[in-house]
Amino acid sequence: MTDEEIHARRAKNNKMLGLVLVGFVVIVFGITIVKMTKGHNMEAFDHVRRPALEVTQ
Amino acid sequence: MTDTSASATHTASDFGDVVSLLKPRVMSLVVFTAAVGLIVAPVSVHPFLGFCAILFIGLGAGASGALNMWWDADIDAIMKRTQSRPVPAGKVTAHNAMLVGLWMSVLSVAMLGLAANWFAAAFLAFTIFFYAVIYSMWLKRSTPQNIVIGGAAGAFPPMVGWAAATGGVSIEAWGMFMLIFMWTPPHFWALALFMNDDYTKAGVPMLTVTHGRRTTRKHIMVYTVLLTPFCIGLGFTSIGGPVYFLASLILSVMFLRGAYGLYTRAEETAEADKYIAERRVFKFSLFYLFILFAALLVEEVMRNLSIGLENWPVVI
Structure with missing residues (x-):
């Protein structure tokens, strides 16, 4: 494998890894925004009514 | 003395090789059943959080796949069906497969806990443990009942999906x-x-x-x-x-x-x-x-x- 080929391969791998990292940042940001705007507790149903988890207005 | 450029070609893994460590085909079935578990659950989940939960359950399944490839590298090299997997094919070292598996386990469990709830996260951690340790390390090579008991690892994902939505089972x-x-x-x-x-x-x-x-x-x-x-x-x-x-x-x-x-x-x-x-x-x-x-x-x-x-x- 020539130096050019190795560099091309590395460049491609780095680009893919970069995309994964950007994707991860977007996901963490998205989760934060959704949790902050909704602010709801996802735990609710387990066949019994749990008044403690219900939102009271 | 080793030639640095030659050794680089031996040790560097392609991104695609790391992806195939995660057993994408098994992952697709896990993602599908986990998604169904989450969607049919009687609690509606915000679409983005639902998407993240499924993504991290899938990633957890991939992590256990990588751990399985690290542990089973010796028998994978013998079997025709598994010879082309990245570790026996020499594309990824067994040690790196283990590192990918462990870090991705930690990441997927932590992120599922943050996106959904900690019960689902603990359940995912148990599923990874069951597949990697109970099935791969213990049962697979010791009993013909290996896949009967080990089958539980593949059966947990829809429950984890359900747990991500409801917080329980x-x-x-x-x-x-x-x-x-x-x-x-x-x-x-x-x-x-x-x-x-x-x-x-x-x-x-x-x-x-x-x-x-x-x-x-x-x-x-x-x-x-x-x-x-x-x-x-x-x-x-x-x-x-x-x-x-x-x-x-x-x-x-x-x-x-x-x-x-x-x-x-x-x-x-x-x-x-x-x-x-x-x-x-x-x-x-x-x-x-x-x-x-x-x-x-x-x-x-x-x-x-x-x-x-x-x-x-x-x-x-």
């Missing part, structure tokens, strides 16, 4: 678990019938290796019969309905017919036609599981549109 989640759990033995034994030589060479005590093909055919029949009530019964829980019931009825009859065909088949006939019926049953079993979970999705859509049968009996 219930009878419906256990119903989905039992469906995959009982389906796994006939599915893998059908594969073992035509892959027996691989397992014998690698010394993996599959039922076909330890008890022969005749006994395996009998076991496939028995487990398919035992699977049927779980398959049909799920239709009478709150996530079932007429569409699922009809699908489960037709698919059960087809699976039973296939299993009976394998049971009555003479070994010479199977060998002569290169296990064509065994291959067909193996492929059908994948289709069977896919359609049943798809039917659960259809039921959920019908419920949301209020076009189901209102007086459908929910017995369990």
